[in-house]
Amino acid sequence: MREALRGLTTRGRSFLAAAAAALIASLILGERDLLRVAVLLAALPLLSAAYVGRTRYRLSCSRTLDPHRVQVGASARVILRLQNLSRLPTGTMLLEDRLPYALGSRPRLVLEKLGAHQASSVAYTVRADVRGRYEVGPLVVRLTDPFGLCELTRAFPSVDRLTVIPQVVPLPSVRLAGEFAGSGESRARSVAVHGEDDAATREYRYGDDLRRVHWRSTARTGELMVRREEQPWESRATVVLDTRSTAHRGEGPTASFEWAVSAAASVAVHLRHAGYKMRLVTDAGVDVDATEIDGDGPLLDQLADVRLAQRGDVGTLIERVRRRSDGGLIIGIFGLLSSAEAELLAGFRTNNATCVALFIDSSTWLNLPTAAREEADKAHGVASLALLRSGWRVVEVPHGAKLPALWPQAGRGSQGFAWRAASAESVAGGVR
Numbered sequence: 036m037r038e039a040l041r042g043l044t045t046r047g048r049s050f051l052a053a054a055a056a057a058l059i060a061s062l063i064l065g066e067r068d069l070l071r072v073a074v075l076l077a078a079l080p081l082l083s084a085a086y087v088g089r090t091r092y093r094l095s096c097s098r099t100l101d102p103h104r105v106q107v108g109a110s111a112r113v114i115l116r117l118q119n120l121s122r123l124p125t126g127t128m129l130l131e132d133r134l135p136y137a138l139g140s141r142p143r144l145v146l147e148k149l150g151a152h153q154a155s156s157v158a159y160t161v162r163a164d165v166r167g168r169y170e171v172g173p174l175v176v177r178l179t180d181p182f183g184l185c186e187l188t189r190a191f192p193s194v195d196r197l198t199v200i201p202q203v204v205p206l207p208s209v210r211l212a213g214e215f216a217g218s219g220e221s222r223a224r225s226v227a228v229h230g231e232d233d234a235a236t237r238e239y240r241y242g243d244d245l246r247r248v249h250w251r252s253t254a255r256t257g258e259l260m261v262r263r264e265e266q267p268w269e270s271r272a273t274v275v276l277d278t279r280s281t282a283h284r285g286e287g288p289t290a291s292f293e294w295a296v297s298a299a300a301s302v303a304v305h306l307r308h309a310g311y312k313m314r315l316v317t318d319a320g321v322d323v324d325a326t327e328i329d330g331d332g333p334l335l336d337q338l339a340d341v342r343l344a345q346r347g348d349v350g351t352l353i354e355r356v357r358r359r360s361d362g363g364l365i366i367g368i369f370g371l372l373s374s375a376e377a378e379l380l381a382g383f384r385t386n387n388a389t390c391v392a393l394f395i396d397s398s399t400w401l402n403l404p405t406a407a408r409e410e411a412d413k414a415h416g417v418a419s420l421a422l423l424r425s426g427w428r429v430v431e432v433p434h435g436a437k438l439p440a441l442w443p444q445a446g447r448g449s450q451g452f453a454w455r456a457a458s459a460e461s462v463a464g465g466v467r
Contacts (some may be wrong), residue, residue, distance in 0.1 A: 040121060040329065042087065042161075042185050042187040042188075043184065043185050044184060046182070046183055047080035047084070047184035047185050048080075050077070050080045051077060054073045054075075054076035055073070056073075057070070058073035061073060079182065079184060080184045083180035083184040085315075086123070086180055086185075087179065088185075090435075093119065094117060094120065094125070094176065095118045096116070096117050096118075097114040098114070098197050099113070099115045099195075100113055100191065101113075101135075102170065103197060103198065104198045104332060104336070105197070105199055106200055106201070106202050106203060107163065107166055107199055107201055107202045107297075108163075108164055111162075112160055113132065113158060113160070113323055114156055115130065115144075115174060116155070116156045117130075117149065117155060118153070118154035119150065119151065120152065121151065122326065123151065124150045125149045125178060127145065127146070127148055127179050128145070128146040128177065128179070129144075129145055129146075129176070129177040129179070130146055130157065130175070130177075131143050131175045132159070132173075132174050132175075133171075133173060135170065135458045137199075138169055138197070139162065142159040148181075151393055151456070165199065166199050166200065166296065166338070167320070167339060167433070168196055168199075168339060169199065170194045170196055170197075171192050172191070172193060172194035173192055173193060173194055174191045175188060175189070175195075176188070176191070191427065199339060200300065200335040200336065200338060200339045201293070201300040201335070201339065202301075203297070203300050203335070203431045204301045204437055204438055204439055205301075205305075206301060206305040207442060208309070211445060212444050213312045236260045236261065237260065238259070238261075240261075240444065244261075247261040247262045248261050249261060270309070270312065270363070270364075271311060271312045272312070272313050272363055272364040272365070272366060273312040273314045273316060273357055274295065274306070274314070274316070274366050275316050275317070275352065275366065275368065276316070276341070277318070277347075277352065278292075278317045278318055278319040278341060278342070278343055278347050279369060279371075280344060280347070282370025282372070282395075283295065283343065283370045283371070283397050284371075284398060284401050285397070288362070289400075291370060291400045291434075292343055295368045295393075295395060297438070298368050299368050301317065301438055302368075302393075303315055303325065303334060304331050306366075307325050312326045312363075313334075314359070315334060315338075316355050317341060317352075318347040318349075318355065319341060322342060322355060348386070349372070349376045350379065353380070353382045353383060357383075363388060363435075364388070364389050364391070365388050365389065365391070366391050367390065367391070368392075369395065369396050369399045370394075370397045371396075371398065371414075371418075372418040372421075374418050374420075376418070377419075380392075380422060380425055380427065384426045389428075390427045391428045392416075392428065392429050393430050393438075393441070393445075394418075394419060394431055395432040396431065398412075399433045400434050419431065428445065430445055
């Protein structure tokens with residue numbers, strides 16, 4: 036009750052002050068009618084406080100996020116459901132759900148009184164333009180009586196988490212040379228060359244199980260032939276994201292780093308849906324094997340949290356990738372590189388891996404003077420040439436470029452990059 040009395044509004048306190056004045060006047064003037072007025076004025080806020088104080092402890096609240104994971108720029112709907120667990124009706128309730136700044140201003144909603152054991156729902160929409168994980172809640176409920184004489188606040192401790200993942204754009208289907216990796220023989224590949232009978236046979240070796248003898252091939256060749264152990268080739272890909280703070284320019288959702296994160300998410304999802312055994316690596320410590328998880332959600336959740344690394348370096352990135360490198364296809368999404376750093380990236384080309392670089396010219400995210408722009412373009416050209424010499428396929432990414440339009444370039448053969456090497460060579464000559 037004491038807490039309820041502390042919740043009296045200005046109107047409620049005014050009623051008590053008027054009651055005190057009427058009481059004093061009745062004592063001085065000896066008027067009983069003033070005493071009745073004083074009792075009535077005092078009773079109203081006291082009864083309101085008792086009414087609100089009782090109902091405040093008999094409420095339950097649940098919150099639903101639909102969906103709980105959204106892409107940057109998309110909206111999520113938050114549904115609040117409150118139920119009155121007492122036999123007494125509540126007054127009008129003012130609801131305020133606490134939100135982080137990135138999700139916008141705190142919503143303020145009005146819920147009319149709830150009858151005994153009655154429930155009601157209200158909803159609002161949130162939108163985030165910045166990746167991350169955000170807490171929604173706790174909910175603050177302000178309970179008032181019908182006369183507005185008393186107002187009490189209750190905060191429900193429960194919170195929900197909304198995950199804002201990078202934007203994923205659909206990519207066109209492109210044949211990527213070097214996508215297969217693994218040991219053993221591909222049956223489909225053998226059938227295309229030798230035909231069905233000889234698709235999976237080889238010469239007998241001492242110790243082979245005689246039950247694997249292929250008699251038709253033995254009769255044809257005159258030598259004992261056995262069936263090979265079929266070890267199908269696998270489509271493997273590693274997406275490498277450069278998170279060095281020195282490699283990216285710009286701020287907020289339009290920064291070059293956000294383009295890189297969105298590209299990593301789009302490429303990873305595209306390759307995963309294409310049947311690749313996919314792995315995601317950054318120099319900030321993320322190393323996710325997508326073959327060990329169900330769905331794209333956990334993979335995208337990792338990218339929702341990734342941030343620029345102040346002490347990241349190319350050597351660390353190479354070490355992380357090579358720690359479990361199985362060859363196949365490597366898609367690197369890099370920001371600014373020096374020629375020395377670009378040459379170090381030759382270390383990725385192990386186990387006959389095919390390397391494709393989405394090389395972001397982060398300097399184009401800035402408005403530079405003419406001289407500075409020419410110098411930045413030359414430095415970028417030198418790094419691009421170093422990547423080409425290291426055996427990488429290079430796809431240039433200037434500001435404003437759309438990934439779906441660039442993606443087909445990743446599937447071109449090495450001959451298709453000869454003109455780019457010549458162009459980069461001429462730029463490098465200008466630097467010398």
